[in-house]
Amino acid sequence: MAFMGPVLVVGGANVDVIARSTAAFRPGTSNPGATHSSAGGVGRNIAANLGLLGVPTALIAAFGDDTFGQRMVDETRSAGVDLRHSVQLPMPSGSYLAMLDADGELVGAVSDMSATEALAPEHVPDEVVAAASYVVADTNLSTATLEHVCRAAAAADVPVVLDPVSDRKAQRLLPMLGSVPIHTLTPTRSELVALSGREDVEAGVCTLHEAGVARVWVREGARGSTLFGSGAPISVPAIPAQVRDVTGAGDAMCAAYVHGLCAGLSDADAAARGAAAAYLTITSDFTVRPDLSAALVEQVLQKERI
Structure with a gap:
C-alpha cells in the first residue's frame, strides 16, 4: 500500500498509570486491585497505532528529561514512529493516572500535561506540516500551538483531524472554529456540547459544520458512533466485547x-x-495493543461483517 506522505501527529505524550479494582469500585476508600504503567498520551498513542498499522508516521511531542521520557521514546520508536522532530524539555514527563472499575470502565482520572502544554509553535516547523498527507492533533496542546498547527496545515492544503480529548480541553479549539478548515473532529457527546453550546446532537453537528468542520464523528463508547459528513449520517456500531x-x-x-x-x-x-x-484495544490489557496490524483489523472486519 503506497502513501503520499507521512501522517504528522502533534500532541500529548505521557506515562499512563492504570489501576483496576478487582471488585466494584468504592469511592472514598482503598480498593484492592492491580496496577500497570505504559507509554501513553493521546497524540503519542495515535502515532504508535498508526505506526503499527504500517502508516509512515512522524510525531511531534514533548518528552521530559527523566526515565519516563526515555521509556516513551523507546516504546514509540519501537512502533515505527519517526521522532526526529519531537523535543526533550528540562522538566518532568507528563503523566496520566486512571482508576478503572472491575469491568474495565473508567471511574476517574488525573492528568499532568505540563510538558505537552510547553510545546510551542516554534517546535512545529511549517515545512514539516506541509510535507504531511494528514495532520492529527489533540487538545492537550496549548491554544497557540493548536492554532499554529491548523493554520500551517490550511496554508499547505493538508487535511487536519482533531481529537478534543476532554470537555474542558475541547474549548481550546473555540478560537479556531470558523477560521480554519477541519477535515474531521472526533468528539464525545459531552465534548460536542462543549464545542457547540447545543445539547441536541444534530444541532451541535450543524453548528460545527457551519464553522468549517467537514466531518464530525460523535463517539458514544459501547453505543457506537455516528459520522456526520456531507451526506447521510453514517452509523458505526460498536463491536460487542469482553472489556x-x-x-x-x-x-x-x-x-x-x-x-x-x-x-x-x-x-x-x-x-x-x-x-x-477500538475493539482490539479494549479486549487487550494494553493502551496500545502491541500486535495491532492492518491484517488483524481486517480479520475483525471480516468476522464481524461491518
Missing part, C-alpha cells in the same frame, strides 16, 4: 480511521476500521 481496559480505545479508533483515509477508503469504511481497532 479488559477502555484506555486508548478512542486513540486506536482515530488511528485506524486515518489509516483508512490514507488508503483512499470511503468515510464509512475508514470509520468501520476505527471501530475494529
